[in-house]
Amino acid sequence: MNNLLERAAAGDIRAIGRLISLVEAESSSSKDIMKTIYPKSGRAHVIGITGSPGAGKSTFVNRLIAQFLAEGKRVGVIAIDPSSPFTGGAILGDRLRMQDHALEEEVFIRSMGSRGNLGGVSRSTHEGALILDACGYDVVIVETVGVGQSEVDIVKIADTVCLILTPGMGDDVQIMKAGIMEIADIFVVNKADREGADKVAADVQVMLKMLGEREWVPPVVLVSSQKNTGVDQAKEVINKHSAYLAESAEGRRRRWSQLEMEVEAILRGEISSIVEKEWKERRNDGLMEDLSARKCDPYTLSGEIIQKIIK
Amino acid sequence: MNNLLERAAAGDIRAIGRLISLVEAESSSSKDIMKTIYPKSGRAHVIGITGSPGAGKSTFVNRLIAQFLAEGKRVGVIAIDPSSPFTGGAILGDRLRMQDHALEEEVFIRSMGSRGNLGGVSRSTHEGALILDACGYDVVIVETVGVGQSEVDIVKIADTVCLILTPGMGDDVQIMKAGIMEIADIFVVNKADREGADKVAADVQVMLKMLGEREWVPPVVLVSSQKNTGVDQAKEVINKHSAYLAESAEGRRRRWSQLEMEVEAILRGEISSIVEKEWKERRNDGLMEDLSARKCDPYTLSGEIIQKIIK
Numbered sequence: 001m002n003n004l005l006e007r008a009a010a011g012d013i014r015a016i017g018r019l020i021s022l023v024e025a026e027s028s029s030s031k032d033i034m035k036t037i038y039p040k041s042g043r044a045h046v047i048g049i050t051g052s053p054g055a056g057k058s059t060f061v062n063r064l065i066a067q068f069l070a071e072g073k074r075v076g077v078i079a080i081d082p083s084s085p086f087t088g089g090a091i092l093g094d095r096l097r098m099q100d101h102a103l104e105e106e107v108f109i110r111s112m113g114s115r116g117n118l119g120g121v122s123r124s125t126h127e128g129a130l131i132l133d134a135c136g137y138d139v140v141i142v143e144t145v146g147v148g149q150s151e152v153d154i155v156k157i158a159d160t161v162c163l164i165l166t167p168g169m170g171d172d173v174q175i176m177k178a179g180i181m182e183i184a185d186i187f188v189v190n191k192a193d194r195e196g197a198d199k200v201a202a203d204v205q206v207m208l209k210m211l212g213e214r215e216w217v218p219p220v221v222l223v224s225s226q227k228n229t230g231v232d233q234a235k236e237v238i239n240k241h242s243a244y245l246a247e248s249a250e251g252r253r254r255r256w257s258q259l260e261m262e263v264e265a266i267l268r269g270e271i272s273s274i275v276e277k278e279w280k281e282r283r284n285d286g287l288m289e290d291l292s293a294r295k296c297d298p299y300t301l302s303g304e305i306i307q308k309i310i311k
Numbered sequence: 312m313n314n315l316l317e318r319a320a321a322g323d324i325r326a327i328g329r330l331i332s333l334v335e336a337e338s339s340s341s342k343d344i345m346k347t348i349y350p351k352s353g354r355a356h357v358i359g360i361t362g363s364p365g366a367g368k369s370t371f372v373n374r375l376i377a378q379f380l381a382e383g384k385r386v387g388v389i390a391i392d393p394s395s396p397f398t399g400g401a402i403l404g405d406r407l408r409m410q411d412h413a414l415e416e417e418v419f420i421r422s423m424g425s426r427g428n429l430g431g432v433s434r435s436t437h438e439g440a441l442i443l444d445a446c447g448y449d450v451v452i453v454e455t456v457g458v459g460q461s462e463v464d465i466v467k468i469a470d471t472v473c474l475i476l477t478p479g480m481g482d483d484v485q486i487m488k489a490g491i492m493e494i495a496d497i498f499v500v501n502k503a504d505r506e507g508a509d510k511v512a513a514d515v516q517v518m519l520k521m522l523g524e525r526e527w528v529p530p531v532v533l534v535s536s537q538k539n540t541g542v543d544q545a546k547e548v549i550n551k552h553s554a555y556l557a558e559s560a561e562g563r564r565r566r567w568s569q570l571e572m573e574v575e576a577i578l579r580g581e582i583s584s585i586v587e588k589e590w591k592e593r594r595n596d597g598l599m600e601d602l603s604a605r606k607c608d609p610y611t612l613s614g615e616i617i618q619k620i621i622k
Contacts, residue, residue, distance in 0.1 A: 279574060
């Protein structure tokens with residue numbers, strides 16, 4: 001284990017991948033891995049990329065990687081794969097577009113499952129990002145599924161949230177995204193060579209005005225990932241946002257709030273497994289029959305279980 | 312409180328509404344309410360209605376209410392309102408279409424917030440449904456937001472899940488819905504007077520074949536809520552599914568699995584508030600600085616907190 005950690009810290013890509021796998025599998029060693037990793041983390045700039053399926057997130061990420069590489073930075077990428085919550089199988093597994101850089105030493109790309117969160121950002125996604133951070137990647141990009149919870153969850157782990165929009169998306173999609181508008185630090189209008197890109201950018205500006213004044217005014221950048229235009233500007237505003245966070249009270253507030261959520265998530269995970277263990281021991285067919293027949297109720301039952309566990 | 316419970320049990324609509332409000336506000340009395348309510352619950356047929364925004368869920372529900380009323384049944388409806396997870400404000404609040412029956416004695420319609428779950432089915436939604444059940448509504452309809460988690464969550468509380476589809480939805484929407492296809496007991500192709508309805512029905516049949524053989528083969532019903540055609544058939548297959556659940560091993564398996572999820576959800580809620588209280592007491596600016604500077608880590612910290620709480 002120590003050997004693995006040392007190799008990962010030295011930049012051994014296989015060792016890093018193995019660490020992430022151990023954490024993703026919630027192996028018995030994962031807590032020890034994270035305790036060792038944690039003190040070395042906190043240096044990377046974590047960029048969250050979100051936006052609906054089909055918005056071109058992967059292509060944009062691919063271009064963005066090249067931009068950061070040109071700055072001499074090492075780039076880690078975690079792409080959350082959508083997995084069907086019931087079969088566990090991947091629906092869309094095509095990460096091919098991102099493989100241009102996959103073999104280069106300075107880039108580490110990894111897909112991770114969304115764990116039945118229907119695209120949510122899971123604990124292990126966060127831990128994967130922390131591992132890449134601790135292993136010396138300057139930039140860690142987390143690409144969400146772009147559906148439901150994942151889009152909002154990304155704010156829990158990313159320093160900078162980029163929302164990818166495109167011309168030609170239905171109005172209802174934009175409405176659904178109202179909660180996400182509020183957490184985006186940067187708006188990227190992708191496929192900007194298509195008709196309607198200016199309209200999308202203008203709409204975003206109107207929505208931003210409605211959200212009221214903020215210290216950081218989220219820039220709107222027009223990009224064509226296909227033609228590789230505007231990506232340099234996107235990279236620049238991302239770096240600008242990083243600098244803003246480093247200097248501002250807002251940056252500290254955000255880091256603290258993320259740390260609090262992190263502690264709470266770990267606490268919830270740990271306590272849940274203790275409680276579930278107790279519940280599994282208690283659960284039997286007779287009890288289920290009684291619950292079903294309303295001879296007892298889950299509220300009283302749960303009170304009893306808790307009392308048995310808590311000091 | 313006892314007075315309120317008695318009045319609710321006697322069918323007093325205001326008392327029922329008040330009970331749901333107390334539970335929704337997570338008031339101190341809500342656990343006692345639920346303990347009293349629970350033994351009387353378990354009789355209603357809980358129908359979950361899901362499908363994308365714009366699929367016509369509310370109009371369909373409105374028609375369905377009339378069908379059940381014609382059978383002499385009392386109908387309770389809980390509609391989950393989409394609320395922005397950050398502002399808490401409602402995005403779409405238009406429940407007007409469902410108000411046709413709102414004044415009739417045999418129908419109770421209630422909107423409940425989605426509580427920052429981005430449309431998820433919250434604990435209080437479930438509790439609201441249990442209250443209606445215990446207050447003698449024969450049918451309880453829960454209409455989801457139709458975005459993300461809510462669509463899958465509905466299986467945790469509904470006996471019968473109806474997925475509303477419409478012609479003219481993009482292919483990507485259908486792909487996103489792959490996880491939901493697997494939990495639907497009945498497929499309703501709404502707006503069946505429009506072109507492409509047969510194609511949607513045929514696509515569903517193909518997907519169902521891909522999912523493999525099951526004891527209950529989900530029927531596909533063509534409906535026009537606008538023209539009020541096919542809704543009687545939808546009601547019939549819903550009743551048929553209810554009868555199937557009452558008789559089959561699958562029905563019992565499902566009820567047990569829902570009860571298990573219910574116990575777990577209550578346990579998680581209770582234990583979380585205990586843990587969070589301890590964490591809030593521990594949390595101070597110095598500790599946040601230390602976490603931020605990586606002088607300590609959330610894993611060790613969380614271990615300490617848990618050790619203080621657990622026997």
